[in-house]
Amino acid sequence: MAEAAKKEKGDDKAQPIVIKKIVKGGGHHGGAWKVAYADFVTAMMAFFLLLWLLNVATDEQKNAISNYFDPTHPKVSQDTSGAGGVMGGLTMSPQGAMASTQNPLTPQQINKERLRGSSSQSKVNLKSAAEKAREEAEKKKFKEVEQALKQAIQKNPELAKLAKNLMIDMTPEGLRIQIVDQEGEPMFPIGSAKMFPKTEALLKQITSVVLDMPNELSVRGHTDSVKYSPGATYTNWELSADRANASRRVILEGGMPADRLNNVMGKADTEPLIAEDPTDARNRRITIILLKEELTNPLPPDEAEAAEGEGTEGEPGDEAGDDGAALEGEGGLEGEEGEDAPSGDRPPMRPIGTFRKTPGQVEFP
Secondary structure: OHHHHHHHHHHHHHOOOOOOOOOOOOOOHHHHHHHHHHHHHHHHHHHHHHHHHHHHOOHHHHHHHHHHOOOOOHHHHHOOOOOOOOOOOOOOOOOOOOOOOOOOOOOOOOOOOHHHHHHHHHHHHHHHHHHHHHHHHHHHHHHHHHHHHHHHHHHOHHHHOOHHHEEEEEEOOEEEEEEEOEOOEOOOOOOOOOOOHHHHHHHHHHHHHHOOOOOOEEEEEEOOOOOOOOOOOOOHHHHHHHHHHHHHHHHHHOOOOHHHEEEEEEOOOOOOOOOOOOOOHHHOEEEEEEEOHHHHOOOOHHHHHHHHHHHHOOOOOOOOHHHHOOOOOOOOOOOHHHHHOOHHHOOOOOOOOOOOOOOOOOOOO
8 A cells, every 4th residue: 555655656746747828918029010110210200301401402502413423424424533433432643533623642653654655745746836837828828819819809890790799708627718699699590500600700710719729629508498399309408419519510620620629518508607597598608618738638747857857957966866857758858867878778668547648657655
């Protein structure tokens, strides 16, 4: 009996006791809603702050902010930054990316590679001086042509009455001579490219005056804005081109070499002489431009070097010819070394370049 009681008591001690606690109610779900609510409140605060800034900012400030974030804006696209973007900061170069016009960090270091082009830069300056001299001489010739043409028109009784149809002025392209229609005094029949005999005589007179000039010619036809009837296949473009081409044929008949004609164009009514009234009769005209030589025949570098040699020849210690003296037969000056050294000692200089009538040596720094 005693042993049985002990066994039953031992079994009671070995049995585990499980306590269950039941939690009633939903609680606070761990507090995750507080984080979401804080994000919402922060976003609303930023939104109302933005509305307040837009309200107090001026139009100039808004425009400056807009330009700052516009990559196509000149100030942003031209300047470079350390990051290469519009939000980049200061760099080691003098210019920053919209942050400051000066860089107080370190002084800019001199790039020795750029110094190699110093001699080439001096040659460009000499070339520019030579071109300026040629331009001044060309302006004088243009003035002489203008006076000669006016005198020739006045001396010719048949053309004297057309003096009001002739306009001469200077443009960036060169000397412009315009044969302009006047009300009641047209140069071409309306809508036709066949010129009157008086127009042909005037063109030949102009050709005879400018024949001795070395400049190339540009012949252009212009019309007014009066359109053809709807559905017509022949327009002001064809009319202006045909009139310019008819003028070209008359100029060639007057003795002008064909290689002196640079271009023949029909401009229609795109360049009116009287912009306030596109239908004005004076918009119908033929334009002949004596093109500047700097546009059609730029000065080769060799001539600039020759101009430098003319001013320094014979001076002691002169070494200007060592860098790029012109060879004999190409318009260069004959120095002391050029007289003694045979022509076979130096290889012939071959013109390099892609532009017409621009022989010369291409130099790279």
